[in-house]
Amino acid sequence: MDVVVAGQGYVGLPLAVRAAEVGHRVVGYDVDLNRIKRLIAGDSYVEDVASSRLRAVLDTGAYSATADTAALASFDIAVITVPTPLRNGVPDLTYIETCARTVGERLRPGATVVLESTTYPGCTEELLLPILEKTSGLKSGVDFLVGFSPERIAPGNKRWSFDATPKIVSGIDAKSLEVIKGFYDGIFQTTVPVSGPRVAELAKLLENTFRLVNISLVNELATLTKALGVNAWEAIDAAATKPFGFMRFTPGPGVGGHCLPVDPLFLSWKVEQELGVPFRFVNLADDVNRHMPDYVVQRVVDGLDKRGLPVKGSRILLLGLTYKYNATDLRNSPSGRIAELLTDLGTEVRGADPNVPESDTSKLNMPRVDASPQEVAAADAVVLLMDHTRFDLAMIEKNARYVLDCRNRLSGANVETL
Ligand code: SAJ
Numbered sequence: 087m088d089v090v091v092a093g094q095g096y097v098g099l100p101l102a103v104r105a106a107e108v109g110h111r112v113v114g115y116d117v118d119l120n121r122i123k124r125l126i127a128g129d130s131y132v133e134d135v136a137s138s139r140l141r142a143v144l145d146t147g148a149y150s151a152t153a154d155t156a157a158l159a160s161f162d163i164a165v166i167t168v169p170t171p172l173r174n175g176v177p178d179l180t181y182i183e184t185c186a187r188t189v190g191e192r193l194r195p196g197a198t199v200v201l202e203s204t205t206y207p208g209c210t211e212e213l214l215l216p217i218l219e220k221t222s223g224l225k226s227g228v229d230f231l232v233g234f235s236p237e238r239i240a241p242g243n244k245r246w247s248f249d250a251t252p253k254i255v256s257g258i259d260a261k262s263l264e265v266i267k268g269f270y271d272g273i274f275q276t277t278v279p280v281s282g283p284r285v286a287e288l289a290k291l292l293e294n295t296f297r298l299v300n301i302s303l304v305n306e307l308a309t310l311t312k313a314l315g316v317n318a319w320e321a322i323d324a325a326a327t328k329p330f331g332f333m334r335f336t337p338g339p340g341v342g343g344h345c346l347p348v349d350p351l352f353l354s355w356k357v358e359q360e361l362g363v364p365f366r367f368v369n370l371a372d373d374v375n376r377h378m379p380d381y382v383v384q385r386v387v388d389g390l391d392k393r394g395l396p397v398k399g400s401r402i403l404l405l406g407l408t409y410k411y412n413a414t415d416l417r418n419s420p421s422g423r424i425a426e427l428l429t430d431l432g433t434e435v436r437g438a439d440p441n442v443p444e445s446d447t448s449k450l451n452m453p454r455v456d457a458s459p460q461e462v463a464a465a466d467a468v469v470l471l472m473d474h475t476r477f478d479l480a481m482i483e484k485n486a487r488y489v490l491d492c493r494n495r496l497s498g499a500n501v502e503t504l
Pocket of ligand 1: 237238239240241243293294297301334335336337338339340341342343344345346409410411
């Protein structure tokens with residue numbers, strides 16, 4: 087089939103390349119000209135799509151990349167994989183709206199449109215579908231088919247590769263579901279049909295709300311049991327020996343990334359909009375996680391006090407600036423907030439993270455240094471935020487005068503654990 091994948095990011099590009107590999111003629115559409123230039127050159131910027139795979143489908147002509155909407159003229163299936171960020175706690179759906187208009191203007195009778203972008207329950211039928219009808223003049227369910235299928239990309243996850251991860255599929259009616267399921271059956275090992283787009287939209291939000299709530303639980307547990315003199319990390323490890331009914335999460339300096347701090351708030355926003363009541367679990371979890379940077383800073387202050395060191399003017403080294411273990415992404419990382427709070431207290435903050443691309447150094451709100459023995463030894467306090475495998479933990483243990491370990495990886499008289 088002729089397939090368009092609108093949005094060639096970490097969700098759209100793997101789908102486009104895989105669809106091309108299984109025999110579809112795929113146009114990868116993106117408004118970012120730099121991305122399109124790199125794609126045409128066979129230079130993949132997505133971790134799980136090797137450039138060799140991209141070049142292979144470019145060479146056969148099964149895949150092409152473009153920013154030119156004229157190339158979207160005759161698709162059988164269009165999949166929308168554009169970003170859905172939050173702006174001040176409110177979902178920003180402008181990318182979906184813009185893309186829906188672009189797709190709608192080229193929609194022909196008999197074609198199908200699938201939304202994959204994470205969004206609130208009802209978005210496919212309340213926002214996407216009317217735009218498609220208005221811009222095309224066609225009738226959904228009669229002239230064209232529509233559905234929702236959430237992404238479950240786990241970048242770098244070797245256990246659950248792209249096609250091995252079960253794929254939820256939905257349609258506004260039986261025919262839409264049949265065609266959409268058939269498309270994804272050719273790409274994924276398992277598809278999971280549900281009764282409609284709202285269920286699929288909600289399932290996606292539930293998956294990440296589950297994580298957000300349970301991470302906030304162990305975060306609050308860590309802060310409270312520390313005061314009680316009980317080691318939460320050890321208790322979590324012990325609880326994790328239960329072979330059923332428990333899932334291990336670990337405390338951290340805060341919840342970053344573009345999924346967990348964002349997706350669940352689509353749910354709480356919709357509930358507030360429609361019902362006028364708060365979604366208390368989401369709001370509480372978000373609040374606990376947002377205050378973890380404050381807790382980390384308080385622990386640093388206490389650690390300096392205990393060592394008779396004035397906070398003002400002290401030199402602090404933050405290790406691990408990206409949002410999660412071994413990640414390269416800085417989005418919503420707690421390190422930024424922690425640096426801001428420590429700077430406001432008059433400390434001199436430096437940051438080290440070998441995973442942050444040089445091109446992203448300018449996004450840091452602190453001077454960037456190497457995680458060298460000299461930098462570690464010169465700091466009045468070291469804070470291990472992310473225990474990347476590229477860090478020399480033994481060197482840190484040996485050279486740090488005082489280290490707050492937010493990942494429970496270090497030991498020694500100079501080490502305190504979050
Ligand atoms: N975090 C903790 N403690 C934990 C787990 C995570 O503090 O026990 C923190 C991380 O440091 C990070 C944030 O939470 O700052 C989010 O971590 P995450 O492991 O949830 O990673 P994400 O944000 O990349 O989540 C994505 C999600 N994938 C999709 O939405 C398709 C999530 O559902 C996946 O479970 C996760 O990847 C994954 O497992 O890789």
